[in-house]
Amino acid sequence: MSTGMHRPLAMPPRGSGLEPVPGHSGGIPVVGETLTLLRNPDRYLREVYEADGPVAWRRGLGRKMVMALGPDAWTEIQQNKDKAFANGPGYEPVIGRFFHRGVLLLDFEEHLFHRRIMQAAFARDRLVGYLDRMNPTIEQHLGIWEAQGELKAAPAFKRLALDVATQTFLGMEAGERSQAMGGAFNDCVVAAGAVVRMPLPGARYGLPGTEWSRGIKARQFLESELGGMVASKRASDGTDLFSVLCNVESEDGEVFTDEDIVNHMVFLMFAAHDTSTATMTSMAYHLARNPEWQERCRAESLALGQHATYDELQQLTSLDLVMKESLRMTPPIPMMFRSAVKDTQVLGRFIPQGTIVGLLPHFSHHMPEYWSNPYDFDPERFSEERREDKGHRNAWVPFGSSAHKCIGMYFAGMEIKATLHQLLRTSRWSLPVGYRLRWATTGLPQVRDGLPIHVQSL
Template sequence: MTTAYSQIPADSDLKEVQFSKKSGISSVLGMRKDPFGFQRKREEEFGRISGMSAFGKKWVVASGAPAAEEVLMNKKKAFANGPAWSYLIGPFFNRGVMLLDFDEHRSHRLILQQGFSTAALKSYMDLMQPMIAKRMQDFPTGEVLLFKEFKALTLDVALEVFLGLELPKDEADRINKAFLETVQAGVAVIRKPVPGTRWWKGIRSRKILEEFFYSHIPAKRATATDDLFSVLCRAESEEGQTFTDEDVVNHLIFVLMAAHDTSTISMTQMCYRMAKSPEWLTKAREESLALGPELSYDDLNKLPALDAIFKESLRMCTPVPAHPRMAVEDTEIQGFFVPKGSMVTLTALWNHYDESVYSDPWSFDPDRFSKERAEDKKHRMAWSPFGGGVHKCIGLYFGQMEIKTIMHHLLRNYDWSVPADYELPMDYSSLPIPKDGLPVTLRRL
């Protein structure tokens, strides 16, 4: 059952978006259960640009690489991040760079960029390499929930590389807890601060994080160190702009969140795919063994099999499955009229299964990224796990550096497997995570 999403202006030759009359709850439950089947059915019924209710709002759902390009490149400046992302995660990640728009976003991003320059990345690599090497030596063996282990490891890396603080255990636990509660709040079902709920805990924890970061700012401003916290206290754009204390705190909290689950999900997917296709695990291990234990920044591009596994794993399960925006003026997507005020979302997860782009998209085939086949180059947005346009992930090189360093140590020192008939059960209620934590049998080599 459909209805028109909105009235088209009389003088317009744009097409009308068809809007599904399904209730928001039934759409959200359908998406969570099977996002692929849900979107396929919608496209068969309404086409690639369609309307639906979800999370208490009406949304224009735009699927396919051309629509993604139009919205993300945003040539007419018709789409804004802030009002859309704030609706979902605003109270917890207030004034993070992804929630800013246009000139304000540009000026903040230029300063933030100083924390992600090649020189900065190299110094993070120096901080992270020995720490990861040591932690991987003590990695548990036997029946291991990989997702859980990766989460703990990446959180420790974040504390060291982003914050550069040596905290007593109690304090580290308190901050870890506050951070996890802040992250979890974004996907709360009850979206009001009812005591005891995720939303309420998220707001309480955001306050704890703010107080914690503010208390360390004077010391961070006084002495330069290599961590992101210190870099942001000193960062200056070419135009001479710097961050206030408030900016530093807002950006740090956002970056911690943006880096954490995305990297953990990527590594979990890579390990799962390698366990299911052990020939790729062997190829990646041979590369890592050839390089020696310590991975340098320049070694990162000497791991072609691992790189292809990374790309294919992120194609098959992209950690950020949708990109929400709001239309800030009457506009269009692929010739469909989209009125001012519309919430819009791109179907990033589904776009990576487009049969007109990828051959046999449901099979794990890292060779599709080879120079000869280059399926991902068929369209600018054919492979877009990091988004595109001005909000493209600022941490994409940092993320790959951390993920490849951890994988390098895992491959050199351990083997892992899953039963032949095992299929990873996924929870798609927010970012896609494994319902069972990915249990593997891990043994030391």
């Protein structure tokens, strides 16, 4: 790793008793150490931590960024006692063009207001309704897996998650329109992670043919499609998430405007599908590499029917351990962003206003200080006897924590378990000899080769 010139991020105010954040701008000018980070994030972050501790700065893609490494720094930032850390200015430069006004990008009072209303759409009885909708879709997709025998699991999970989302969220039956919506959501997600991002002066949609320009068109398409559906959804008593959002009220009777609903729907589709896809892919891989775990999970699933109920899914204790361990090893959101809206401090280190801070669950999830053999697949570490995740209350944080903690956490667990449960009951699957899964480390985790598997009907 290049060491560059060591410099404090900013000098703390005199008499404050604070230390400066240590770091350096090493590596290539402008790009800094981004390439080193992308090549081997684990080693890179460990080196930063050992050199400069849990709050350190480096330069990445043209700007300085503070990295919060480990659960102590995480806890202070997430507690946000002086309301210094905001999401909007942290996320806006990364995903704002496609997901503006999503609940994740709102802050403080306004965030609380929206979150309170949205919460009602994720109450238990609503989840039960969503599960009824998704079970037949899952069965239909897995039927295709069985017929194919050999397939790439990651894109197949992605198609499944997109179909579940369009049907469960939008209440649309499979067909051309739902496919067009699914495709548009996907274009927004791809564009948000695009490397070529610059809008082209004079070109309404940016550089033609780029992921960015496809994303802009897709966002417009979604706004017009969803906007056109709001009135009929408000008038319906449907059980899909869209109808629910149109009609939910907080305990104080607050409701969403039409514009809020469109913005929230676009963001929810984004939040829901790649995260669940990555988790299911990771679980399918570990279950194939560890056939004893696959059999153990299958035994629990065979004791239930094909369409498990919400309560029955809670009985799949081995599958739950596998899900937790997969989320630990590959958290679907490896980095979260905050921006300091005023001068503040973390663990006694001075953070000036305007600083972008990255929270890194992947790092916390692999700290040998909290996890035994952190790179080994060992679901039992979450068992009641061991509970390694209790070593620190923020050692395991795939769903975040505090004010912005994932609102879809129980929805995600339900969808993921319902899918794996059905797959375990109908099929046994394995990997090519000697196969090792490799995740691409740019943006959200993606499997480079799609995860080839062999599926055998039971």
